[in-house]
Amino acid sequence: MTIAPLQLADLVVTPLAGGLGAEIGGVDTAAPLGSETVEQVRCALLRYKVVFLRDQRLDYASQAAFARRFGGLTLGHPIYQAPENRPEVREIDSREGTRANHWHTDLTFVDRPPALAFLHNKIAPPVGGDTMWANTVGAYESLPEPLRALADQLRIVHSNDSDYTDATVAAREAYISTLFETEHPAVHVHPETGERALLGGGFARRAVGFSPQASRDLLRILQEYVTRPENTVRWRWRAGDLAIWDNRATQHYALHDYGAQDRRAERCTVAGSVPVGVDGRPSTVLAGDMTAYNAGVA
Numbered sequence: 001m002t003i004a005p006l007q008l009a010d011l012v013v014t015p016l017a018g019g020l021g022a023e024i025g026g027v028d029t030a031a032p033l034g035s036e037t038v039e040q041v042r043c044a045l046l047r048y049k050v051v052f053l054r055d056q057r058l059d060y061a062s063q064a065a066f067a068r069r070f071g072g073l074t075l076g077h078p079i080y081q082a083p084e085n086r087p088e089v090r091e092i093d094s095r096e097g098t099r100a101n102h103w104h105t106d107l108t109f110v111d112r113p114p115a116l117a118f119l120h121n122k123i124a125p126p127v128g129g130d131t132m133w134a135n136t137v138g139a140y141e142s143l144p145e146p147l148r149a150l151a152d153q154l155r156i157v158h159s160n161d162s163d164y165t166d167a168t169v170a171a172r173e174a175y176i177s178t179l180f181e182t183e184h185p186a187v188h189v190h191p192e193t194g195e196r197a198l199l200g201g202g203f204a205r206r207a208v209g210f211s212p213q214a215s216r217d218l219l220r221i222l223q224e225y226v227t228r229p230e231n232t233v234r235w236r237w238r239a240g241d242l243a244i245w246d247n248r249a250t251q252h253y254a255l256h257d258y259g260a261q262d263r264r265a266e267r268c269t270v271a272g273s274v275p276v277g278v279d280g281r282p283s284t285v286l287a288g289d290m291t292a293y294n295a296g297v298a
Helices: 035-048 060-068 136-141 145-153 163-168 212-226 291-295
Strands: 012-015 022-025 050-053 090-093 116-123 131-135 155-159 181-185 187-189 196-198 204-207 232-235 242-246 250-254 264-270 284-287
Touching: 012 035, 022 035, 035 050, 035 242, 050 232, 060 116, 060 264, 131 136, 136 196, 136 212, 145 212, 181 187, 196 212, 204 212, 242 250
Parallel strands: 022 050
Antiparallel strands: 012 022, 050 242, 090 264, 116 242, 116 264, 131 232, 131 250, 155 181, 155 204, 181 284, 187 196
């Protein structure tokens, strides 16, 4: 899958890879922006799945205000406590043991994973700490027809007690002290574009109706199509960078190759809808109360 270039009147859009990703120039996200400019950013985001803006001077208020132009915000995280007086932010700080070096779509253990994520980099290590994104729409479209037909019918249980948690969370027992589990379709229909995308990643635990071994094999096979190098883009961070990704159409992986260097960023997320499969069946909650997270801040 190669994404065709997009021409927009108010933005300078530079594609970064054939499968997804673009850099946007000429936009100050801390300034008041007209509706036309915001809509063009959304258009670029839906086309390229993840977009990057350099040198954005954002604090909590301006970052949340910009993200809110794209929809209502969730709380910062369904498990981690938000910083005081900043309920819509998730601090990601390497000094606190926070890593995300495992392929995942954000928070798929809840029934309404975030639609969009806005990550503003505060401190970047001098070397290392890149993030990679993968196109889950392109991955679905690349499946051989028999595998695509099987994926269309699969249901997958996602949990915070998962491979992602084992690999990246320092205080694992606290993270899973409240269990969150949701059954999602393996393929969901994007609510804005109508595209079909694989819904998997590190929080995926098992395929419904299959043995543990068969589940692992199925998840591994589908995941291999997601993370093929041709289906990815890689971003080298600088302080001030803002990355915006469509969480409904991507997975990402933050490389942990910077040792004891400091890496810090802050994320806001736009509330998503309940994923719906090709057959029209929505996701269903198996465990955990996600009401407060989904409601965000009134």
